[in-house]
Amino acid sequence: MAIAMNRLGGKSNSGEGGEEASRYTPLENGDSARSATKQVASGRFGVTTEYLVNADAIQIKMAQGAKPGEGGQLPGHKVNQWIARVRYSTPGVGLISPPPHHDIYSIEDLAQLIHDLKNVNPRADISVKLVSEVGVGTVAAGVSKAHAEHVTISGDEGGTGASPLTSTQNAGSHWEIGLAETHQTLVRNALRGRIAVQVDGGVRSGRDVVIGALLGADEFGFGTTALIALGCIMMRKCHLNTCPVGVATQDEGLRKLFPGQPEHLVDFMLFLAEEAREIMAKLGFRRFDAMIGQSDRLDMRRAIEHEKARGLDFSRILRKPEPAPGVAIHHCEPQDHGLEKALDHGLIEKARPALENGEKVRIELPVRNIDRTVGAMLSGEVARRYGHKGLPDDTILIEARGAGGQSFGAFLAHGVTIRLAGETNDYVGKGLSGGKIIVAPPSESPIRPED
Known part of the structure; x- marks a missing residue:
C-alpha cells in the first residue's frame, strides 16, 4: 500500500x-x-x-x-x-x-x-x-x-x-x-x-x-x-489471526497467500x-x-x-456558508507555529560538532517557563542523522538553569543529556527516546531533599 x-x-x-x-x-x-x-x-x-x-x-x-x-x-x-x-x-x-x-x-x-x-x-x-x-x-x-x-x-x-x-x-x-x-x-x-x-x-x-x-x-x-x-475479502476475522488471504494475520502460511x-x-x-x-x-x-x-x-x-x-x-x-470578504473556503494559508522563537535553534548551532563529527559538547543554557519543548528540535536532528541508535551517551550535555517550560526534554534522543538546576512544568520527558533528563534544585535553594 x-x-x-x-x-x-x-x-x-x-x-x-x-x-x-x-x-x-x-x-x-x-x-x-x-x-x-x-x-x-x-x-x-x-x-x-x-x-x-x-x-x-x-x-x-x-x-x-x-x-x-x-x-x-x-x-x-x-x-x-x-x-x-x-x-x-x-x-x-x-x-x-x-x-x-x-x-x-x-x-x-x-x-x-x-x-x-x-x-x-x-x-x-x-x-x-x-x-x-x-x-x-x-x-x-x-x-x-x-x-x-x-x-x-x-x-x-x-x-x-x-x-x-x-x-x-x-x-x-x-x-x-x-x-x-x-x-x-x-x-x-x-x-x-x-x-x-x-x-x-x-x-x-x-x-x-x-x-x-x-x-x-x-x-x-x-x-x-x-x-x-489488494485482495481483502472482508471475512471479519481480523482479530482471530486467521485471515484466509493473508492481509490481517501474522501466520506465515497464510501470509504467503496474499495476492496484492x-x-x-x-x-x-x-x-x-x-x-x-x-x-x-x-x-x-x-x-x-x-x-x-x-x-x-x-x-x-x-x-x-x-x-x-x-x-x-x-x-x-x-447549506452553503457565505464567507466574509477575503475569507477562504479551502486550504490555502500556512499555520504559524512560532518555531523561529525556539531555543533549539541556538542549541543545534552549538551542538554542530557533535552532530557532524560525533565530538562531545557541553552547553550552558538559561531557561524560562515560556521556553517550551526544549531539546525536541535538537533531538530531531540527531535522529535524522543517526537513527534511533543516536549518539553515544552524554555526547551532547546541556547544563540548564532556571524554570523549564512545558514538554521540557520531549522526545529526547540517545546521546543528549539535559541537567536542569531548577524546576520544570508539565510533560517532562514526553516520548523520551533514549536521552537523559536530570532535574534537581539549584545549589542555593533552601529546600532539603529529605523534606
Missing part, C-alpha cells in the same frame, strides 16, 4: 503500531515502502523520534470511525517477535490503547502536543483525526486554532474488522454529516483557509469524492476499499480519479479546488418515494 501511494504521490498511513526502520530506505528499484503519514495514537506504540522525523505528516488519532471513543486493541496471540520489536513491547502480551490520550484532557493540551511534534519534525504537517458526530465542527475549529495544518473527519462506516459490534453499529455518524458541519463552522469562523480537511470512513467511489469536495473536503482517505483492491501488488492499488486509484474527473466535467468544474465547498450543487434525489425518505430534511447539510 505504501509503495503504491508513493508512486502516485499520495500518502499512506502507518497506523498506530510504529514502522520498521528498514522501510525508511528506498528499495533497489527506486520504490519507497515508507509511510508518508505517521500516526500518534493514545498507546504511543512505536512512537520514537526516528519514527517522527521520517514523516511528511504526523497524525494525532483522537478517535477513529471504526470504534469512536475506544482505543485500538491487538490481541496477545497476534503480537509476535516482529510486532513486539516494532512496538517496543513484549511478544504474546496484548496491546490495548486507552480511550483517551493521557496527555490530552483539554484543547490546550492538544495544542501543546501539536507544538511538540512540529518541533521534532518542522518539515511535517500536523494532523488531528476526529470522528463524525454532533459538535465535531466546534472541535475542528479548536484544532485549527491549535495550529494543526490538517484535520480528518472519519465516518462511522469505515474501519477494521476487529472492532467490537457495539462500536461499529452504535457510535459515530456518517461522514457527510460531520464534514458539512466542520466546513461550515470553519468558514463562519474564518479558519477554513488555515487547515486542510480530509474525510474518510465510507468513501468508496469517484462519486463519493465529488460529493465530499462539494461538502468541503480537500482530501480523501481510503481504507477498506484500498484493502479490497502495488499495481492493483495504483489502478484502483486511477480509475477512481477518472470517475471523479468525468463527474467534475458534467458539473462544469475545471479545477478541483474550485469545487470545494460548493454545496449548492447538491440536492436530494427527487425519485425517492418512501414515506420516511420524504420526511428527511437535508437543509443543514446542503
Whole structure:
C-alpha cells in the first residue's frame, strides 16, 4: 500500500503500531515502502523520534470511525517477535490503547502536543483525526486554532474488522454529516483557509469524492476499499489471526497467500480519479479546488418515494456558508507555529560538532517557563542523522538553569543529556527516546531533599 501511494504521490498511513526502520530506505528499484503519514495514537506504540522525523505528516488519532471513543486493541496471540520489536513491547502480551490520550484532557493540551511534534519534525504537517458526530465542527475549529495544518473527519462506516459490534453499529455518524458541519463552522469562523480537511470512513467511489469536495473536503482517505483492491475479502476475522488471504494475520502460511501488488492499488486509484474527473466535467468544474465547498450543487434525489425518505430534511447539510470578504473556503494559508522563537535553534548551532563529527559538547543554557519543548528540535536532528541508535551517551550535555517550560526534554534522543538546576512544568520527558533528563534544585535553594 505504501509503495503504491508513493508512486502516485499520495500518502499512506502507518497506523498506530510504529514502522520498521528498514522501510525508511528506498528499495533497489527506486520504490519507497515508507509511510508518508505517521500516526500518534493514545498507546504511543512505536512512537520514537526516528519514527517522527521520517514523516511528511504526523497524525494525532483522537478517535477513529471504526470504534469512536475506544482505543485500538491487538490481541496477545497476534503480537509476535516482529510486532513486539516494532512496538517496543513484549511478544504474546496484548496491546490495548486507552480511550483517551493521557496527555490530552483539554484543547490546550492538544495544542501543546501539536507544538511538540512540529518541533521534532518542522518539515511535517500536523494532523488531528476526529470522528463524525454532533459538535465535531466546534472541535475542528479548536484544532485549527491549535495550529494543526490538517484535520480528518472519519465516518462511522469505515474501519477494521476487529472492532467490537457495539462500536461499529452504535457510535459515530456518517461522514457527510460531520464534514458539512466542520466546513461550515470553519468558514463562519474564518479558519477554513488555515487547515486542510480530509474525510474518510465510507468513501468508496469517484462519486463519493465529488460529493465530499462539494461538502468541503480537500482530501480523501481510503481504507477498506484500498484493502479490497489488494485482495481483502472482508471475512471479519481480523482479530482471530486467521485471515484466509493473508492481509490481517501474522501466520506465515497464510501470509504467503496474499495476492496484492502495488499495481492493483495504483489502478484502483486511477480509475477512481477518472470517475471523479468525468463527474467534475458534467458539473462544469475545471479545477478541483474550485469545487470545494460548493454545496449548492447538491440536492436530494427527487425519485425517492418512501414515506420516511420524504420526511428527511437535508437543509443543514446542503447549506452553503457565505464567507466574509477575503475569507477562504479551502486550504490555502500556512499555520504559524512560532518555531523561529525556539531555543533549539541556538542549541543545534552549538551542538554542530557533535552532530557532524560525533565530538562531545557541553552547553550552558538559561531557561524560562515560556521556553517550551526544549531539546525536541535538537533531538530531531540527531535522529535524522543517526537513527534511533543516536549518539553515544552524554555526547551532547546541556547544563540548564532556571524554570523549564512545558514538554521540557520531549522526545529526547540517545546521546543528549539535559541537567536542569531548577524546576520544570508539565510533560517532562514526553516520548523520551533514549536521552537523559536530570532535574534537581539549584545549589542555593533552601529546600532539603529529605523534606
